[in-house]
Amino acid sequence: MVETKQLSHYVGGEWVAGPDGDWTDDLNPSDTSEVLARVPQGTGEIVDRAATDAGDAFVLWRRTPGPQRAELLYRAADILARLRDELGELVAREVGKPIGEATAEVDRGVVILRYFAGEAVHPIGEVIPAQQEGSLQFTLRQPLGPVGFITPWNFPVAIPLWKIAPALAYGNTAVWKPAETASLIATRLAEVFQEAEFPRGVVNLVLGRGSVVGDSIVSHPDVKAISFTGSNATGMAIGRKAAERNIKYQLEMGGKNAAIVLADANLDQAAKLAASGAMRYAGQKCTATSRAVVASEVADSFVSKLRQEIEALPLAPATDPRSAVGPLIDQAAVNRVGQYVSSGQSSGGSLVLGGNLPRGEQFERGYFFEPTVILGVPHDAPVAQEEVFGPLLVVQQAQTVEEAIQLANSTQFGLSVSLFTRDVNAALEYIQDIECGMVRINGDTTGVDPHAPFGGMKGSSSHTREQGTAAKEFFTEVKTVQLNPAS
Numbered sequence: 001m002v003e004t005k006q007l008s009h010y011v012g013g014e015w016v017a018g019p020d021g022d023w024t025d026d027l028n029p030s031d032t033s034e035v036l037a038r039v040p041q042g043t044g045e046i047v048d049r050a051a052t053d054a055g056d057a058f059v060l061w062r063r064t065p066g067p068q069r070a071e072l073l074y075r076a077a078d079i080l081a082r083l084r085d086e087l088g089e090l091v092a093r094e095v096g097k098p099i100g101e102a103t104a105e106v107d108r109g110v111v112i113l114r115y116f117a118g119e120a121v122h123p124i125g126e127v128i129p130a131q132q133e134g135s136l137q138f139t140l141r142q143p144l145g146p147v148g149f150i151t152p153w154n155f156p157v158a159i160p161l162w163k164i165a166p167a168l169a170y171g172n173t174a175v176w177k178p179a180e181t182a183s184l185i186a187t188r189l190a191e192v193f194q195e196a197e198f199p200r201g202v203v204n205l206v207l208g209r210g211s212v213v214g215d216s217i218v219s220h221p222d223v224k225a226i227s228f229t230g231s232n233a234t235g236m237a238i239g240r241k242a243a244e245r246n247i248k249y250q251l252e253m254g255g256k257n258a259a260i261v262l263a264d265a266n267l268d269q270a271a272k273l274a275a276s277g278a279m280r281y282a283g284q285k286c287t288a289t290s291r292a293v294v295a296s297e298v299a300d301s302f303v304s305k306l307r308q309e310i311e312a313l314p315l316a317p318a319t320d321p322r323s324a325v326g327p328l329i330d331q332a333a334v335n336r337v338g339q340y341v342s343s344g345q346s347s348g349g350s351l352v353l354g355g356n357l358p359r360g361e362q363f364e365r366g367y368f369f370e371p372t373v374i375l376g377v378p379h380d381a382p383v384a385q386e387e388v389f390g391p392l393l394v395v396q397q398a399q400t401v402e403e404a405i406q407l408a409n410s411t412q413f414g415l416s417v418s419l420f421t422r423d424v425n426a427a428l429e430y431i432q433d434i435e436c437g438m439v440r441i442n443g444d445t446t447g448v449d450p451h452a453p454f455g456g457m458k459g460s461s462s463h464t465r466e467q468g469t470a471a472k473e474f475f476t477e478v479k480t481v482q483l484n485p486a487s
């Protein structure tokens with residue numbers, strides 16, 4: 001049993017309590033008898049203080065030389081590397097990510113910090129030949145100011161870091177609101193920035209509800225850009241507010257990611273990676289595989305291999321080293337998955353696997369749901385169209401490559417997709433016609449390299465990209481400068 005921590009906000013380099021008596025309990029989703037933390041409910045006043053401090057800090061931080069900003073980011077990376085095992089375990093406890101993946105996420109956080117430390121000393125403009133003789137013309141990328149970050153619980157280390165690290169590298173400051181259910185990890189990350197000795201006010205953390213803290217950040221006049229990852233409904237509302245204020249915004253939202261399996265595919269490889277993409281961390285990734293679109297002639301054989309691969313992924317509490325699947329985040333998520341299973345069955349689908357709450361003593365106090373596969377639902381059924389965010393895979397069939405691509409494209413989302421084939425012509429057609437931001441061939445729909453652009457098409461994103469050099473596009477603004485000789 002771990003001790004319950006009372007958390008605070010981190011504003012202007014100080015830990016700020018309160019308000020008194022208004023908090024929510026932060027539970028371990030594998031075992032809800034474990035209350036990890038009490039999360040204070042931040043207010044508009046605390047956000048105001050954080051935004052003001054971030055504005056004051058920006059004046060100095062934007063002028064801090066890139067190599068010095070890099071040095072602090074490298075220091076943060078070293079501190080995070082030192083905390084690897086502790087934070088891996090915390091991720092497993094707080095958001096239910098199986099401990100192997102949880103620890104790998106901390107490792108990824110270290111790589112992200114190091115990558116963006118390197119970016120802080122890379123070119124921030126280019127020279128453009130001027131029409132006028134003797135003139136020098138160039139672009140200069142400059143930071144935006146205090147940036148508001150609103151982050152989800154499912155990648156509580158990687159997502160905040162892949163947003164905040166580039167923002168800081170290019171000279172912005174941060175006002176960050178994590179998901180309530182990831183408040184303890186967020187607090188530990190704020191402590192990492194504190195220990196690395198980032199100047200006061202460069203990184204500010206305000207804990208609490210989206211509707212209060214998140215909304216106050218989006219509306220605050222000193223906040224000059226918003227970077228958000230979460231649900232479509234919240235993201236679109238934030239986008240509208242940011243557009244009204246004419247500030248930059250970046251939204252990463254849902255997915256309904258397909259694994260397309262052609263008749264010539266290596267079915268062992270396809271089944272293994274589709275099972276992994278769909279079921280690891282109980283499908284709680286925006287890039288999780290939630291549909292398999294399979295060539296009809298190999299559908300039976302693929303489904304039987306898929307079943308074996310899924311059965312080989314242990315469903316267990318997240319801190320169990322064998323765990324691959326783990327719990328859902330809360331009871332509402334368990335109810336939601338159950339409702340999609342029922343609606344899939346009523347629309348004509350049949351269960352290949354799962355569909356229930358698992359039995360056993362180790363599942364009694366957690367939010368577990370069995371890995372579930374449904375076959376034979378119509379392509380316009382809600383379970384085949386909407387993001388479920390759970391361990392639920394829909395298997396659909398296609399007769400041709402064109403039909404498979406068309407089926408994969410037939411949702412409002414366009415985040416991640418994979419194609420399993422050895423046919424280079426089919427792969428070429430797919431690369432051209434598929435409507436997704438992240439396109440794989442013979443790979444898992446999940447997982448991204450931190451130095452490659454990340455983001456979706458259609459309803460999945462605001463069409464900006466995160467990570468890699470794409471981050472520079474978002475977190476800086478271009479000045480075109482002409483320097484002419486004095487006459």
Ligand code: ADP
Nearest residue numbers: 150151152178179209210211214215230231234
């Ligand atoms: P999820 O379903 O993954 O929890 P949400 O979109 O609800 O997705 O949450 C993502 C983040 O957005 C969280 O930090 C949440 O607190 C925040 N959020 C929720 N509602 C709002 C809102 N109205 N304004 C700003 N942020 C919000």
